């Protein structure tokens with residue numbers, strides 16, 4: 260019935276999560292080996308106006324009034340921070356409904372000041388940190404060529420400096436790649452750089 264807004268769906272961390280999907284299938288700046296959506300067809304790292312923000316807002320206007328939910332969560336069938344209209348949607352959600360706002364992102368666009376400023380309006384930002392070194396980062400996340408491991412962590416670190424909400428992190432352990440003690444120690448070092456409130 261709706262094109263962009265779905266749910267609420269039960270989430271272990273977010274309770275009843277009303278999702279807003281802002282990116283078409285597999286436009287992402289990563290190509291993770293474990294991605295449940297399959298191989299990334301469009302490996303991009305620039306912001307794109309995939310849909311008119313007004314169309315998404317029109318749906319949100321109806322659905323937030325009709326449904327009961329704990330969090331309004333921005334996601335994508337790829338990486339949601341690649342959507343150029345995201346800042347507008349976050350502003351609308353902040354001003355027009357009263358539930359906390361979250362995003363599920365890989366975190367790589369946080370190196371971009373504009374994206375940091377959009378996401379600083381949220382309550383929860385869930386990023387991924389599957390690697391503690393450039394080599395493992397390339398093996399697991401297979402990022403766009405512009406993205407290096409150091410810049411990736413630096414972006415989240417910079418965001419930490421301006422963000423008063425919660426940063427959550429997700430660490431996907433892949434057998435034989437990042438599940439050894441040395442890499443886990445390095446992942447721990449990366450997490451200490453941006454201090455999430457918890458990791459799963």
Ligand code: SF4
Pocket residue numbers: 287288289290291293294295296299336337338365
């Ligand atoms: S960042 Fe997310 S959407 Fe992109 S490839 Fe990795 S798991 Fe898939």
